[in-house]
Amino acid sequence: MNEKDKPTVLLEYYLKKLKLPTMLKVYVSVAVSCQQDRCDFQTYLLRLAERELLDREKRAAERRIKAADFPVIKTIDTFDFKAQPSINEALIRELLRCEYIDKKQNVLLIGNPGTGKTHLACALAFASCAKGYKARFYTATSLVTELLECREERRLQRLQKQLQRLHLLVIDEMGYIPFSKAGAELLFEIISRAYEHHSLMLTSNLPFEQWTQVFGSERLTGALLDRLTHNCHILEANGQSYRLRQAKKQSKAHKSKT
Ligand code: ADP
Ligand code: MG
16 A cells, blocks of 8 residues: 655645545545546635535534424425415415525414424424524424423523524424413513514414413413514414324225225
């Protein structure tokens, strides 16, 4: 095996020190392709810098997606808009551009179970991570549980600060389980703090009129809806459950075979 010469050893050491792992990996192969293309040295450096930057952005997006803690990775290309015509596709396409996050607007997805609310919330938050925004996914129950636990262990402020650093906080499944008084108040505080500071995305199977059932207090629900719905996009999905329809289709296909 050939010993590496001193400049090569030093170069590789410096690239490592400077945290340029992609340049380190590709500087030889890019040099070969540049030689073939008869590029000048600026083009060589440019190609190297581009590769490093692209990889760095990709790694950062992957980190943001991991930190968002999605229950499953769902993207918009697997969402069948024809199967759910009640969803405003144009609005979803607009939201994928994430301007609502810059404007600190909220998104509410309301509709029957199985209509794709969680899928859409994940896809929208995923798109925001890819664009450089920090998002975090919670179900309402998991967020309330975490808030209560943190309060008990005197870590509430730390969690509140963490949540405030986000660009987008997703709270899925509001309305499935009613909260305790303490839980409702903690969640109310999170929503109040988010107001005009960062975006919230909420999904619920309950129409607004029934949210009092979840939060207990009418006064709290009123104040909460006031903050949430000011400056917000509302998406309604009132079609049939996608899962139910798929299951029906499958059973029909099965019956016609037998
Ligand atoms: P919800 O949150 O409204 O109860 P989900 O988003 O959990 O519904 O959807 C249930 C399942 O059906 C998920 O696996 C989801 O990916 C799928 N699904 C729902 N609607 C669609 C759709 N229009 N196109 C593709 N998959 C869908
Ligand atoms: Mg759901």
